[in-house]
Structure formats: structure tokens, C-alpha cells
Amino acid sequence: KFGGRELTYASDLDLMFVGDDFRAAQNLITALSIPSPEGVIATVDARLRPEGEKGPLVSSIEAFEAYYRDRAQLWEIQALTRARPVTGPDRENFRAIAHAAWSVAGRDPNLFEKIDAMLHRVRAERGSGNDALDFKTGVGGIIEAEFLVQALQMRNDVRETSVQLAIVKLAGIISSEDVNRLERHYEFLRRLETVLRRRRNTSASSLPADPAEQRKLAIGMEFKDRQTWQEQCERARADIHRIYDKYFHS
Incomplete structure (x- = not known):
């Protein structure tokens, strides 16, 4: 970072x-x-x-x-x-x-296959066992978005150390719709991570299981209620995973 x-x-x-x-x-x-x-x-x-x-x-x-x-x-x-x-x-x-x-x-013809295998190892080694709560290591999470961006950078020689700026530079390599969604959803998950860490004063990257704690987190992110916040979390991760799957497994 x-x-x-x-x-x-x-x-x-x-x-x-x-x-x-x-x-x-x-x-x-x-x-x-x-x-x-x-x-x-x-x-x-x-x-x-x-x-x-x-x-x-x-x-x-x-x-x-x-x-x-x-x-x-x-x-x-x-x-x-x-x-x-x-x-x-x-x-x-x-x-x-x-x-x-x-x-x-990045010229390795098996680059995407190898990075995908690494992602699964990270998920197995660092995940909590509850994918729905693991917004960093889980399916459609922060690391999946970062691995996608870095694989595309390596394949297409896109020089940019910031993931958020690299997403913007992928315009023309991936569709504008995918760029916009990746940019928006990655920023949302990173903001979620920041708010959660400030509340816990730790480097936590998994959501609390307690609905009451989730509600506090939603309010901290300026959502009106837990349900709206949860829907946004699910939408962000679903879109990120769909885009990842599109470029890794198509």
C-alpha cells in the first residue's frame, strides 16, 4: 500500500x-x-x-x-x-x-492461471473460514480486485503503482463499464476497510458477525441502515468477481 x-x-x-x-x-x-x-x-x-x-x-x-x-x-x-x-x-x-x-x-502464457492459483492459496491460508465476512480475501474481495488489476498490468505493460489509478489506466484494455465498476467497488471496499480498522483499532479485514456491529459499521460509512449497506457490500463483491471471472476464465 x-x-x-x-x-x-x-x-x-x-x-x-x-x-x-x-x-x-x-x-x-x-x-x-x-x-x-x-x-x-x-x-x-x-x-x-x-x-x-x-x-x-x-x-x-x-x-x-x-x-x-x-x-x-x-x-x-x-x-x-x-x-x-x-x-x-x-x-x-x-x-x-x-x-x-x-x-x-507478464509474457508468460500461463500468467493468469498462475495468479489465479495464488489467489486460491491466499484465500485458504488467510481467510477466516467465513467467505461472506472476508471482504479482503474472499470471493470478489479486495485481493481479488488487486490480483485482477496486477495481472492486467503485467500482461499489457501498464506502469502504475497505485491500484486505483491503474484501474483508470486499464481503459481501452477492458471495457469502460468494467473500469467504472472496478473503480467504484474497489474504492468502496477500501473505505469499508478503513472504517472497520478505525473502529477496532486493529488491522482487521473481516466483517463482524454481529448484526448490531454491522449496523454501527454501516452508520460509520454514512448508510441509513444495515440492509442498504449490506446490499452494497454484496453488489460490490459480486461485480468484482464477475469481472475477475470474465478475464481469468473466459
Whole structure:
């Protein structure tokens, strides 16, 4: 979310450090994580780096390029569609390497099949077991919309780290009706996520099962009643899944 400038309440900062200054990276993580009466500035997650938790915290630009050229898994390459260089002398090299990695992967004739398989793994590993409540990992949820957009970006070489802006840039690749619905419904689900997280003060991404709590959430999203809100939730997810199915399984 940080790469796409789409951070929401309680989001981690997914960071990769490319260069040669290990101490600077370590100091940044420490500074962001120091507890205060207001909490921490941000929780840093650096596990997306080459080799994951087993790899070094900081990679040279040469090691970064070699990893994504030769050994990275598809999910790691897919994540680079949202990678944004923030600071440092290697920003343009980083941008070019990231783009080369995902644009090459986008030529794989089995790209959509592989990304669809990843989505099902995510759903099995991270879902709560109640798909109706899982508006992030469930059918027609946030992640399904993001995987759809990223697959289309990779296939059609659409450079944009923001999912919401990438949807707009898909105009001409997918129908204007699908663009409009994806844009509207994705924004709705992200707003739902933000309101829910602020209410719970956690990184929750599943709806409460209690109808009374759902009603409070609906009011927090400025709906007049729970039923209208629930209908919008169901419509958003149904439309997202229909569009996903159209491009992945047609």
C-alpha cells in the first residue's frame, strides 16, 4: 500500500532496502518502531526483500537485479507492480529493474492461471473460514480486485503503482463499464476497510458477525441502515468477481 500511496489505517510499511548502507536501514526501522504514548510511527515489514526473512536486510542493486531476473517467484515479481523507489541514488535503476521483472513475467502464457492459483492459496491460508465476512480475501474481495488489476498490468505493460489509478489506466484494455465498476467497488471496499480498522483499532479485514456491529459499521460509512449497506457490500463483491471471472476464465 505504501508503494501505491494507498496506506490505510493500521497498514504496515512494506519496505525493501537496496544499496550498501545496512546501518541506515536498521536505524530507520528502529526509529519508526520506537513506542511512544501515541503508539509507534509505523510497523515496518521488510519480508518482501530478496530471499525473504532468510535474506540480508539490504541488497546491492546488482544482487537485487540478479534475484528478480533469475530466482524470484511469481508472487514476488507481481508485488513489484506496486514498488516505488522513495529515496537514494539508485532510484531509477530500481524502477527499471522492477519494471523489467514484471513486464517479462507478464509474457508468460500461463500468467493468469498462475495468479489465479495464488489467489486460491491466499484465500485458504488467510481467510477466516467465513467467505461472506472476508471482504479482503474472499470471493470478489479486495485481493481479488488487486490480483485482477496486477495481472492486467503485467500482461499489457501498464506502469502504475497505485491500484486505483491503474484501474483508470486499464481503459481501452477492458471495457469502460468494467473500469467504472472496478473503480467504484474497489474504492468502496477500501473505505469499508478503513472504517472497520478505525473502529477496532486493529488491522482487521473481516466483517463482524454481529448484526448490531454491522449496523454501527454501516452508520460509520454514512448508510441509513444495515440492509442498504449490506446490499452494497454484496453488489460490490459480486461485480468484482464477475469481472475477475470474465478475464481469468473466459
